Amino acid sequence: MITATQNAASEDYTSSEGLRRVLKRLHQQGPGAWQRDPVAADLMSFAAEKYAALARKHGLDPWEAASAAFDVMRLRSTRLANDPWAVVTRGVQVTCIAEERGQGLLCSTNKARRPHISELHDPERISDRETPLSDYHPSFRTTDHFEFEEEPVNDEPQTETSVARASARTAVADAVRLFTLLDWPEDVATLAIDRVCETTERAGSRASAYEALRRDKHALVLLDLPAASWSALLRAILGNTHPALQATSAGRGVLLRLLLGETVHSLLHDEDLVFQIALAAPKRGERS
Structure with missing residues (x-):
């Protein structure tokens, strides 16, 4: 008193x-x-x-x-x-x-x-970020512009959209299956990958989506995931967003590799990917 x-x-x-x-x-x-x-x-x-x-x-x-x-x-x-x-x-x-x-x-x-x-944020060093600024900021990116000949459109736009959506749904289902085969609970893998897809669609790019998702504390609570498992899932699904790695397997990520025609069977032969996913599988009773 x-x-x-x-x-x-x-x-x-x-x-x-x-x-x-x-x-x-x-x-x-x-x-x-x-x-x-x-x-x-x-x-x-x-x-x-x-x-x-x-x-x-x-x-x-x-x-x-x-x-x-x-x-x-x-x-x-x-x-x-x-x-x-x-x-x-x-x-x-x-x-x-x-x-x-x-x-x-x-x-x-x-x-x-x-x-x-x-209303401004506190100053921060570039080295304080988990992902280097050069990996996602547009100012550090260069894009090669190529001119492609336009191919004649034979199908209606609605049909092409339907095919694209079907391919995306198939890729998401295969990604869930891959994580499930590597000891991830099916419901957790489904919800987590769906959240990654929704955020990526809103963000417009994998790099922006990764930056938003790695700070998504609500996802850890919602999915009851440890932070290490959530980070590993993001790296596996979205890949490394560094421009120099975009053409590599590590840079493409699971979803993009599935969309490009790879199968779950071929991904299971990628030892680095399998080790990364299996090691980060959440244990029963483990919380964030």
Whole structure:
């Protein structure tokens, strides 16, 4: 429980009305009152203890919160508020949040208070990412443009779309079968591969989908998968997205290899792929 030291006049600044009286008296005494008045010193100690937990929550020292409280207490709006302590508490909370954001964004607290600055993410090193930036960012990619002669279209677009969808469904079913043969529970493999396909369709590219899926904490909970199994499944299904490996088996991934005509039987002869999938198979009772 927070305790406060009262001065000889027994001013109870722990209540809102008591705080109002102390703030008005200090204001009327003029410059230097906060330095000379013993109640002001007790009030600041009380504020440091009162907001210590809030300060620690945002990685600050309790006296940094007390300093923020001091700034709010000197405002005219605080003395005239219906609940001065509520105003002080809110002011300290806003300042602590801004201080934390300022430290994360490597900028001043005043800049961190601005909405267009605070909404930015903290700086991060390229080396902190599991996947190198050059593997998925468009700025690091080069594409060879080839001109192909257009072939005459004999079938209706709807028929071609139906064939493509049927091929995709077959590839997904074969991928599930491959994982099931390598000790993955069928229901887990089905749900996980379906989620990968849906995300890839929305993302538009395998590289973007991989970046989104590897941070998908909801999928780990939904599928009850360990993080290592989820990462291995993504690498196996989507392949390595580095441009230099796009023409290799490791770069294509299971789904693309199945769509290109490979069979489950041929994939089972890929020792590296089989070892990767089988080793990451979730054990019974193992959770993320």
